[in-house]
Amino acid sequence: MTPATTPRESDAAWPSLGVVIPVFNEEAGIRQTCEAIGAVLEGYPGRAGVIAVDDASIDASGAILSELAQRLDLLQVCTHETNGGYGAALRTGARRAAQDGFEYVAFIDSDLTNPPEDLMKMGELARRGYPYIKGSRFAPGGGMSSVPFRRRIFSQVGNVVGRTLFGIGIHDVTNGFRAVRTDLFLSWPLRERGFPIIVEELDWAVRSGVEPVEFPTILTTRGDAQRPTSFPYRPRVIMAYLRYPLYASMRRLRRAAEGKR
Numbered sequence: 564m565t566p567a568t569t570p571r572e573s574d575a576a577w578p579s580l581g582v583v584i585p586v587f588n589e590e591a592g593i594r595q596t597c598e599a600i601g602a603v604l605e606g607y608p609g610r611a612g613v614i615a616v617d618d619a620s621i622d623a624s625g626a627i628l629s630e631l632a633q634r635l636d637l638l639q640v641c642t643h644e645t646n647g648g649y650g651a652a653l654r655t656g657a658r659r660a661a662q663d664g665f666e667y668v669a670f671i672d673s674d675l676t677n678p679p680e681d682l683m684k685m686g687e688l689a690r691r692g693y694p695y696i697k698g699s700r701f702a703p704g705g706g707m708s709s710v711p712f713r714r715r716i717f718s719q720v721g722n723v724v725g726r727t728l729f730g731i732g733i734h735d736v737t738n739g740f741r742a743v744r745t746d747l748f749l750s751w752p753l754r755e756r757g758f759p760i761i762v763e764e765l766d767w768a769v770r771s772g773v774e775p776v777e778f779p780t781i782l783t784t785r786g787d788a789q790r791p792t793s794f795p796y797r798p799r800v801i802m803a804y805l806r807y808p809l810y811a812s813m814r815r816l817r818r819a820a821e822g823k824r
Contacts, residue, residue: 564732564776577609577690580742581665582682583656584615585649589673590623594631596675601637603679607686613638614659615673616652619645639663650760654753661745669742676783677740684778685742693776694747695768697733698740704779705735711784721804725762728808729769730815733777736765737804740780747773759803766807770814 582600586593597613604611615632617625617640628640641655653670660668667689671677681698688696699705701722707715718737725736739761751767753760768775 564774577607577686578666579610579664580604580607580612580667580669580682580686580689581656581660581663581745582611582613582669582671583653583660584613584671584673585618585652585656586615586620586624586628586673587618587646587652588620588622588624590620590627592674593624594627596673597628597631597635597638599675600671600679600682601635603682604637607683609686609690610665611637611686612663612665614641614656614663615639616641616656616659617643618647618649618652619643648756649758650753650755650763653760657745657748661749665745667742668745668748671740678781678783681740681778681780684780688776688778689742689744694744695773695775696742697735697775697777698738698780699733699735699777700738700780700782701734702777702779705781706779707782709784710782721801724805725808728805728812729765730811731769731775733775735777736808737761738780738782740782743768747771755803757800757803759800759807762804762807766811769811 582604584596584600597615600613604613615628615638617628625642632638632640641659643652643655657668669682669685671679677698685696700707700718722735722737726733729736739758751764753763753767755763765775
């Protein structure tokens, strides 16, 4: 769903927003990322904060985050003693956001491939009452800049298949740049340790009757000084992504069959 109309017309204040950054071995860029996100949130009309989750990094990421937390008022750091994966880092960040009273939790990558200024778009859509907000590379106005051809094709094909199986009106089902009402996110029994939590989460939204809204965003690629992406393009991971839209498709078919009885 695109935000052509709002679920409610309101002059309500912007809801509080906790921005979660999952971090693993990002010493080359995490300082710039935290500073850029913090600078954007300084202008956020509501209460906002940054929650960096260090997922047991073995480089200098933890030390850099500790130093940044001493001078950036908006930043707090959570640390995993053992590596739990992307999904575990998101859950830790969301729980901290709830403890701190943030009404919405946003998830953004640690490498500045998501534009921090788009957090303002999320805040505006949250203010308008949308509970689940997805950045979209494939909605009009969205895109991918300098992303390698293989990754671009993989994402495009995967999203055509995924959104067809899900049967929902958004263009980008696998983008991890999104915001969710905090209590809603924590109500879902999410179990994925890695990147497939993105589609597991969407599946729970669909099952809960929550219709996502999307806004256009531009995904860029990691800088030369940063480590390569940790996303594994392996059949096992692809199947982990696909099983959730397949579950959604089977539920729709089952309901349709029951309706014909």
